[in-house]
Amino acid sequence: MSATASPVAASSADAQALPAAGSSFYTAMRLLPAERRDAMYAVYAFCRAVDDVADDGGAREVRAAELDRWRADIDALYAGKPPARVQALVGPVKTYGLKRQDFQDVIDGMAMDAVEDIVAPSEQKLDLYCDRVASAVGRLSVRIFGMEEADGIKLAWHQGRALQLTNILRDIDEDAERGRLYLPLEKFQAVGLQNPTPQSALAHPRLAEVCAGVAAEAEEHYRTTWEIIRRNPRSATKAARLMAAAYHLYLDAVVKRGWTAPRTRVKPSKLSLIGVALRHGIV
Template sequence: MSAEMSLATVHARVRGSSFYAGMRVLPLAEREAMYAIYAFCREVDDIADNEEGTREERAAALETWRADINSLYAGGEPGQAALVAEAVRHFGLERADFHEVINGMAMDVAGDIRWPPAAELDLYCDRVASAVGRLSVKVFGMEDAPGKALAHHLGRALQLTNILRDIDEDAAIGRVYLPAEGLAAAGIEPATPAQVIADPRIDGVARGLARQAQAHFVEARAILAGRPRGHLIAAQLMAAAYSRLLGEMIKAGWVPPRRRLKVSKPRLLLTVLWLLVAR
């Protein structure tokens, strides 16, 4: 990637994702900032998932991003971080939140995450999802306390839903994000990712994680129902779409063989229209 990603390239990275429909309803400055944050997340996520690069090469690439973020905040040459420079300037985004996203990706690079302790899984969710939420709520114009609370709960809800959706895909690259405590309670002694995800008792483990995600969705919806200040239609859309996806997965269950469910784009667009009319 070039040192400065063009606006057209940012749009190309975002277009076609479920995220795109949600962000198109924002005012221009907020929309472009969210596209830049999303593109940054995709860039560092691609580094973490690059199976062709060695762990050392991927770790170095992440550290280059960290150095560029630091240079941006110090007023120096931003390098790749030019991608988010305008968003940082306009919305006062925190450097620590960019660092936390990088730290989350570094957890995947350091060693494929397999059946982590629940506390480690929560830290991972905070870094790769809630930190993104903390960046986002600043763009949305939320006040500090409700913004951080929404980022905490909605970020975890979305990430846990993604984990439950991507069990087979993650196992194919050597990762199992289901918590060690859940596997132990189900009587599963983990040896390999393939062995774990083939065990029908995984359904109970997944349902336990789904209950956690549901609880976070409840908290996120309560915050949004309080009508805090900010452009919140995008957050409302993501909460509605992904809680529906979680509900569909709960109905289908996680006993193998599983069918990967995904957010329906036509339904997502209908949800956007409904939210626009209802607000």
Template sequence: MTQLAVQAEEPEPLASRRAAGSSFYLAMRMLPRARRDGMFEIYSFCRHVDDIADSAAPRAERLAGLERWRHELDAVYAGRVAPEHRGLAQAIGEFSLRQEDFIAIIEGMEMDAAEDIRAPDLATFDLYCDRVASAVGRLSVKAFGMGEPDGERLAHHLGRALQITNILRDIDEDAENGRLYLPRELLHRAGIETTDPCAVAAHPALGQVGAALIERARDHFEKADAVMDGSPRWMVRAPRIMGKVYRAILDDLAVRGFAPPREPVRVNKLSLLLVVLQYGFV
């Protein structure tokens, strides 16, 4: 039986069910059981804090919810594990997951919860990508079995590549929610002076910003691929699938362009299945 087979006789943990809607679900499913469960716990944590940051609750309430997670992590790392955090505690112990990486993710969520991000400078843009994506990668590579420095390098580059792709894909959705993640310097370089999200989304020079970020994302994808090319195939099977899927989204964005009206670009299920079949076996 391959590791792709689902062991139906074993009940799925809640963390697994929370991950079922993710485009990364099949990649996580192919990991050995302990590593898979660890990834589901990491993903579940990210979903919890992301849901808080993106909720319709008042900002003070969202920030308080994220602060509660800080205290809950303190308790877990101190050995005071509530029943609902037993799976997370097991993953932390088994894979030596660092509290600072969980905190970095919370700090990224706080950036969204505290105010609507609008045209951050490049340094803040990179910090945001590090917190909400590369920090997730730093946790994930430990569950994959990667050590340092390769794991750190992969988390850095693949995390940023995925997040930049997300930002480019979600420009219209973010604008509707009052957010604009595109870097201020790139907007100015394209002659876009406004930071109003809807105005930027409709600007005829938006394609220049999109092209610059596509180039940046491709550079990160190439550096992530170089790390994975030098690693055992079984170890990078899941991140390889994640990278290939999101690289395809980025390529679709480049072909579609950024002139309004823009058709949404989403993961094609058939393409996802083909990537899984190509990279899902040792």
């Protein structure tokens, strides 16, 4: 997606501004009332645009400069002078009290990918990355969903990390092809690999132990996510519960598949995804 022709300024009916039909995100957002759904599509389009800047493969200095322009655009939005490409965020910011810092955190998360290829980050850096690229999106989302503030922020914290760790485990081979490795350094050092590269990490005989440790952390975040969801009104948590249930299917699938090469790309069955949609899409 070209950052210079961002879909953020488009209506939610514009195909470019919509998540892929059939995706967990698309299905979850379809559960929302129209106004909240349109607000989520505007946030999604913003996230897609800045993510594409980080991942487009261009010169790092060009990507950094474009992310700086996005930062300036968000600042202008909150100063009451929104450029055209963030115009669709004006209504959601006003209606749902979306926070400027959360948008900036998302950009900062994408910048972590743009300035360098992340390889075996420290646990602390990985947690910061998850917070910026996932939990910050969650903080924007729970306000649109209508959740109570304190539990909404807690949900964003835990669910963002659960989903992002699931993504990392699902995508280890694809990430390695791009020169990236998001599994944490300390877990590799614990199994005897002091300076992992994407290639040496995925070929290591104790990779399964590293992945199992990350999967256990994801499971704990899912557990807390569900605790928060269950104590809040279903009307404000329908989208969150569908996302949690759908993504947990991916975690189950990669754990069941295991970590021995060659690793096939996992995808839950259509039947299981339909079951999740039926269970969590009904009031």
